Amino acid sequence: MELIAFIRASGRRKLQVMFALSLLAGVANAALVVVITTVAEQVARAEHPGLIAWAAFGVAFLVYYLANQFALVRATTLIEDRLNELRLELAEKLRQSELLTVDRIGRGRLYGLIAKETNHLSVTFPLIMDAIQQMVLLAVALLYLLYLSPLAFLCFLLAVVGGVYGYKAINNRFGRILGLVEKLQAQMLDAIADIIHGSKELRLNARRSEAVAKAYRKRSNVLELMLVRTIDHWVSLILLGSLVTFALLGVVAFGFPALVSGHTIIVFQLVPVLLVCLGTLTKTVAQSPMFMRAEFGLQSIMAVERELDASKGISTHEARQHAHAFRSFRELDFREIGFSYPAEQGAGYHVGPLSLTLSRGEVVFLVGGNGSGKSTALRMMCGLYPLASGRIDVDGHAVEGPAIGGYRELFSAIFVDFHLFDRLYGLERVDPDRVNALIDEMGLAGKVRFTDGRFSQLHLSTGQRKRLALIAAVLEDRPVYVFDEWSAEQDVHFREYFYETFIPKLKAAGKLVIAATHDERYWGVADRVIKMDLGQIEWVKDQAGLEGQ
Ligand SMILES: Nc1ncnc2c1ncn2[C@@H]1O[C@H](COP(=O)(O)OP(=O)(O)OP(=O)(O)O)[C@@H](O)[C@H]1O
Numbered sequence: 001m002e003l004i005a006f007i008r009a010s011g012r013r014k015l016q017v018m019f020a021l022s023l024l025a026g027v028a029n030a031a032l033v034v035v036i037t038t039v040a041e042q043v044a045r046a047e048h049p050g051l052i053a054w055a056a057f058g059v060a061f062l063v064y065y066l067a068n069q070f071a072l073v074r075a076t077t078l079i080e081d082r083l084n085e086l087r088l089e090l091a092e093k094l095r096q097s098e099l100l101t102v103d104r105i106g107r108g109r110l111y112g113l114i115a116k117e118t119n120h121l122s123v124t125f126p127l128i129m130d131a132i133q134q135m136v137l138l139a140v141a142l143l144y145l146l147y148l149s150p151l152a153f154l155c156f157l158l159a160v161v162g163g164v165y166g167y168k169a170i171n172n173r174f175g176r177i178l179g180l181v182e183k184l185q186a187q188m189l190d191a192i193a194d195i196i197h198g199s200k201e202l203r204l205n206a207r208r209s210e211a212v213a214k215a216y217r218k219r220s221n222v223l224e225l226m227l228v229r230t231i232d233h234w235v236s237l238i239l240l241g242s243l244v245t246f247a248l249l250g251v252v253a254f255g256f257p258a259l260v261s262g263h264t265i266i267v268f269q270l271v272p273v274l275l276v277c278l279g280t281l282t283k284t285v286a287q288s289p290m291f292m293r294a295e296f297g298l299q300s301i302m303a304v305e306r307e308l309d310a311s312k313g314i315s316t317h318e319a320r321q322h323a324h325a326f327r328s329f330r331e332l333d334f335r336e337i338g339f340s341y342p343a344e345q346g347a348g349y350h351v352g353p354l355s356l357t358l359s360r361g362e363v364v365f366l367v368g369g370n371g372s373g374k375s376t377a378l379r380m381m382c383g384l385y386p387l388a389s390g391r392i393d394v395d396g397h398a399v400e401g402p403a404i405g406g407y408r409e410l411f412s413a414i415f416v417d418f419h420l421f422d423r424l425y426g427l428e429r430v431d432p433d434r435v436n437a438l439i440d441e442m443g444l445a446g447k448v449r450f451t452d453g454r455f456s457q458l459h460l461s462t463g464q465r466k467r468l469a470l471i472a473a474v475l476e477d478r479p480v481y482v483f484d485e486w487s488a489e490q491d492v493h494f495r496e497y498f499y500e501t502f503i504p505k506l507k508a509a510g511k512l513v514i515a516a517t518h519d520e521r522y523w524g525v526a527d528r529v530i531k532m533d534l535g536q537i538e539w540v541k542d543q544a545g546l547e548g549q
Pocket residue numbers: 103341342349368369370371372373374375376377516
């Protein structure tokens with residue numbers, strides 16, 4: 001069981017202390033039951049409980065209270081600690097995994113597992129600790145029951161065997177439903193993302209909005225159905241517990257005094273002890289769906305963790321180590337590089353083989369129709385996609401294995417689906433005056449300021465956000481700049497600034513610039529223009545004219 005393995009990883013010593021406290025609480029709880037039932041029997045015989053009984057009750061209660069409190073507080077601390085480790089571990093693996101792995105797992109599933117399932121685990125663990133205490137209490141109460149009446153003990157065991165059969169039958173259906181619930185919840189998160197991210201599109205088009213709502217409702221209703229079935233399972237378990245409890249109590253209360261000799265007075269002790277035994281069992285059984293869900297959630301988290309492990313990327317440490325070797329490169333040689341998107345249905349899209357040699361201080365434009373493979377080619381060139389064929393050479397040396405991590409450090413890129421951070425992460429020592437001067441240069445003076453290590457706001461137009469991304473790229477000061485249709489949302493002034501001032505400045509500083517563009521007007525800025533079609537290079541033109549087809 002993943003749950004047990006997960007808890008065990010907390011460390012032996014801590015667990016021993018926690019279990020010792022739980023055992024103590026369980027034993028004290030059982031002692032309370034013994035004291036109370038003994039007193040009940042005395043009262044039935046018209047005797048009064050003595051000072052010892054009072055003292056035993058007080059001490060047992062104090063021990064129970066303190067041990068329980070310490071055990072639960074410790075359990076919560078321990079588990080929150082483990083869950084925090086798990087969250088950090090997952091975020092770390094996610095950060096270091098390859099781009100395609102994250103796409104494959106899906107954002108909805110990742111959010112669901114990291115946020116929701118870890119939260120569910122956090123709620124469930126104290127219940128598990130409680131269940132352990134209940135089991136200790138049950139063990140002691142059973143011994144006491146055996147001592148009071150072996151026949152009642154036997155009846156209890158028979159009732160439990162019946163209960164186990166019922167429990168198994170109910171649970172068999174449940175495992176499958178849990179799998180479905182997890183999948184449906186991930187789909188729900190994707191559907192709600194459509195409503196949140198597509199808010200403009202939905203407000204402009206009532207029919208579309210209704211259709212999206214219909215799709216969302218459908219998923220939500222199916223999820224509801226499944227959740228109700230999980231509740232159904234829970235209710236069935238509670239009712240099974242009640243059935244077993246009342247059947248057994250009925251037999252003991254009605255049958256024992258009349259049919260079994262010497263059981264007239266002892267019934268006053270048997271009934272409460274049986275109530276305790278059955279109470280602990282039914283409580284644990286009623287909570288078991290929570291444990292199953294926690295187990296299932298943990299299994300899903302571990303499965304994703306294994307998937308991330310299997311596609312383990314390159315650590316930042318390795319990347320930094322390898323980066324030095326490339327820093328002063330002169331030439332990047334892409335030798336018949338190719339990449340295929342995994343086929344969802346039918347054949348996946350293939351880009352390549354592409355062969356190109358690019359040098360420092362060069363400006364290269366990738367042009368071509370929509371879907372011709374420009375963005376994919378840029379990602380391949382940056383080393384973000386694993387090559388299906390070919391290789392990348394830097395100054396005649398092949399980039400292999402973890403060296404690709406160092407190679408990626410050559411690039412500063414603004415992709416079409418870029419993400420803008422509100423801080424200049426990794427550039428903590430940057431001079432704020434320099435950042436603000438760049439903000440002014442980008443025409444954002446009245447809009448954004450860089451203070452206390454962060455941009456004052458990011459609620460800007462797409463073109464303005466792209467200008468902020470450009471500032472971050474400038475500050476990174478990498479040898480290769482990659483722009484994927486950066487100018488698409490810029491006004492005439494900034495488009496001109498980008499092509500006629502910014503790119504020539506980069507060139508003059510010895511940077512290699514690779515840009516995907518649809519701006520035919522500015523092709524003259526590039527040293528070479530490469531036309532792509534259907535994932536292949538159709539032609540290359542340099543300043544002198546046609547170079548190859
Ligand atoms: N994540 C993806 N999964 C599967 N296929 C993809 C994915 N992204 C792109 N493709 C496929 O790759 C092809 C090339 O896409 P790419 O984004 O490289 O084109 P592009 O030339 O940059 O287009 P545009 O000018 O529209 O930005 C697309 O036609 C699409 O079929």
